[in-house]
Amino acid sequence: METQLKTFVAGAVRYFETVAQQHAEVGLPYLKEPDNDDFLLDCAAVIGISGSYRGCVYFSATREMLEQLMKTVGEQNTHPELVLDFVGEIANTIAGNAQRDLGAGFLISVPVVIQGISTVRLPKEIPHFIIPITWQKHKSFMVIAITNK
């Protein structure tokens, strides 16, 4: 699993360095405890994984962070629908980039975006690794819940 997690950490770093042209602090991944839902923030996107892997990749961030990041990249329109579209695009990009290391059999779905923290259902039978990402003092989380088929 360590190799897979390194792939997602590298993808998150690359995302911020390319798009925002700023560095994001990516913390050490840790295993989600059953009663820990701290990673659930205002806006989230879930990417379903299929092919030679199964599970999901989940990105969660505060609306405040997403709006600031959008403005940094030149998008002045922060309509709620566009913010949700943006969070989906972040999840899609980081998950898609993982294909380079995980192989062409790592297939991703289109993102399902979620507003609010109470509507998330993640697969319970797969361990969830949480990757904390801090950009401009804003916290966000990448959650990796994948397993080989």
Place this chain on the structure above:
Amino acid sequence: MKLLIVDDSNFIRRAIERHAESFNIKEIRTANTGKAALRALNDFVPDLITMDITMPEMDGLTCVEAIRRVNATSRILVISALSDRSMAVEALKRGANGFLLKPFNEDSLREAVADVLED
């Protein structure tokens, strides 16, 4: 120059449109699915098409193939987060002229567009 942007993400369509304004592109149209792109091409012949891969209804590679059956002249730049090398090879095989990996910024987009147009 005329541009058709095909991507299911409104954020990405707007980002490409924003960057494209500095590339001497005079007319821009957008489509949020492969099928919408094919409909747009009924009355619009772009010099350049940017094409996402992972989209609902019709994926970008299928759409490239469909475009090439009726249009051999437009240059097609596939822009995707899917980073396995085979994806870029497949895109070129289906008729694309270039492949740009997401995430991108204005500089990398400009460079990829220039490569595809000069190729």
